[in-house]
Amino acid sequence: MVKDFVQNGKIPVLRDRTQWRPFVPVEDTSHAMMMLLEADADVINGEVFSVGSNVQNVQIMPLAQLVAEACGLPFEYEWYGNPDVRSYLVSFQKIADKLGFECLHALKTGAKEVFDAIKSGDVDPDDPRWITVKWYKNLMEMHDFIKGIEIDGALL
Amino acid sequence: MEITAAALSNDPSGELHQAKTWEINHRGRGCNAQLAKKMGVQRYILPSSCSVYGFQEGVLNEETSTNPLTTYAKANLKAEQDVLPLADDNFTVVVIRQATVYGLSHRVRFAHCDQWDGQRLRAKREDPGSSR
Numbered sequence: 001m002v003k004d005f006v007q008n009g010k011i012p013v014l015r016d017r018t019q020w021r022p023f024v025p026v027e028d029t030s031h032a033m034m035m036l037l038e039a040d041a042d043v044i045n046g047e048v049f050s051v052g053s054n055v056q057n058v059q060i061m062p063l064a065q066l067v068a069e070a071c072g073l074p075f076e077y078e079w080y081g082n083p084d085v086r087s088y089l090v091s092f093q094k095i096a097d098k099l100g101f102e103c104l105h106a107l108k109t110g111a112k113e114v115f116d117a118i119k120s121g122d123v124d125p126d127d128p129r130w131i132t133v134k135w136y137k138n139l140m141e142m143h144d145f146i147k148g149i150e151i152d153g154a155l156l
Numbered sequence: 157m158e159i160t161a162a163a164l165s166n167d168p169s170g171e172l173h174q175a176k177t178w179e180i181n182h183r184g185r186g187c188n189a190q191l192a193k194k195m196g197v198q199r200y201i202l203p204s205s206c207s208v209y210g211f212q213e214g215v216l217n218e219e220t221s222t223n224p225l226t227t228y229a230k231a232n233l234k235a236e237q238d239v240l241p242l243a244d245d246n247f248t249v250v251v252i253r254q255a256t257v258y259g260l261s262h263r264v265r266f267a268h269c270d271q272w273d274g275q276r277l278r279a280k281r282e283d284p285g286s287s288r
Contacts, residue, residue, distance in 0.1 A: 003266045022206050022255035029254050036201055036250050037157055044250045046243040048218045048236065050206060052255030086225075090206050090255065091217040110259040117260050130266045133168040 001067045002114045003125045010078045011068060017061035019087035024052040025105035035099050049095040053103035057089045063107065070111035157199040158192045160185045166265075167207065170228030181231035186238030189249070199248040202239050204232040206253045218253075 001011045032051045036044060058066075061077075068075035095101040117123040129135045146155065163181045164170060170177040185202060192200050209216045210223030224230040236251045243249035257265070 001267070024255040024257055026257050026259040026261050029252075029257055032252060033159055033201055033203070036252070037159075037199065041199070041248040045248045046240055046250075048204075048240075048251040048253060050218060050253045050255070052206070056255065086211045088206075088209055088211050089215045090209060091215045092255075094218055105259065107258075113260040114264065117264075123260070123264055125266065130264050132166050132265065133172060136164070136169050136173065 001064060002071065002111050003118065003130075005067060005071055005073065006115065006118050007125060008078075009073075010076045011064040012080045013060055013064050013077045014081045015079055016083045018059055020057055020059055020089045021063075022050075022052045022088070022090040022092075023056045023058065023107060025056075025103055025107075025110050027105050028053070028103040031104070032095065032099075032101055035101060039099055043098055047098075049098070050090050050092050051095060051101075052090060052092045054092050054096075056103060056107055058107065066108055067111045070108040071115045157201075158188070158197050159201040159203065160188045161203055163203075164228070167226045167228045170226055170231065174227045177227050177231050178234075181228065182234040182238070185235045189239040189242055193242050193247045198246065200239065200242070200250070202235060202249070202251045204236050204251050204253045205229065206255050208233045208236070208253060 005011045029051050032049075036049075064077050065075055114123070118125050123130075128138050149155065163185065164173060164177050170181070189200050189202065205228070207226065207229035208222045208224045209220060210225045210229065212220065212223055214220075222233055224233045239249055240251060
């Protein structure tokens with residue numbers, strides 16, 4: 001959303017906009033793993049924990065509005081896609097109760113950090129590595145290309 | 157201690173590379189956990205995904221029955237099922253089902269609008285991986 005907002009001035013919103021999704025900040029999911037490395041085995045052994053934050057279950061349209069606020073720009077959006085039937089809400093109570101885990105980072109600050117990084121040039125929004133599916137495709141094409149032109153395993 | 161963080165990541169790439177997703181995300185990680193146990197590692201963390209819940213009504217939690225819809229989600233669930241039974245007094249196993257991860261990192265992730273449409277359509281088709 002941030003990338004498109006910076007580049008096109010509009011946030012793409014997947015129809016029909018009411019679908020719920022759970023999110024987790026990268027810093028906090030890393031923190032959860034560190035807590036699990038140190039937690040008492042009795043508390044965690046053989047257990048499954050959902051990692052996220054109850055308040056970061058959000059619907060797509062409010063999320064888009066929040067991203068615009070974080071970027072400090074007037075909210076503009078455009079629709080894309082067919083109505084998305086994928087909607088779900090997850091409780092993250094178990095990890096909060098058993099390990100005292102909570103997310104310390106919020107959606108808005110996360111969006112702002114990405115926005116600032118793009119604006120300052122620290123992150124190139126068009127770097128092909130940032131869109132996973134495109135990057136894998138890119139790597140395989142490069143691999144084929146290199147295999148086709150190398151001689152004795154070398155390019156030069 | 158081990159965290160198997162290496163895998164093909166996300167629903168659209170899982171649909172594009174189904175065989176590799178099963179090979180790496182399911183069997184590769186299951187194998188890693190077995191090797192870790194054999195080598196005397198004391199604690200093993202499997203990073204899985206909330207995508208194993210699929211799309212269901214109500215508020216979902218760890219007790220809810222799973223409903224993985226994509227190859228990526230199915231491979232995550234199978235990996236969970238392979239590693240959890242390895243838990244014993246000497247080998248602590250824990251699974252985390254992560255929500256959609258966002259934020260600034262050395263390997264930041266941007267969504268690609270086209271990929272969701274394609275993936276939604278593909279997910280409707282029968283997934284050859286589901287018979288495994």
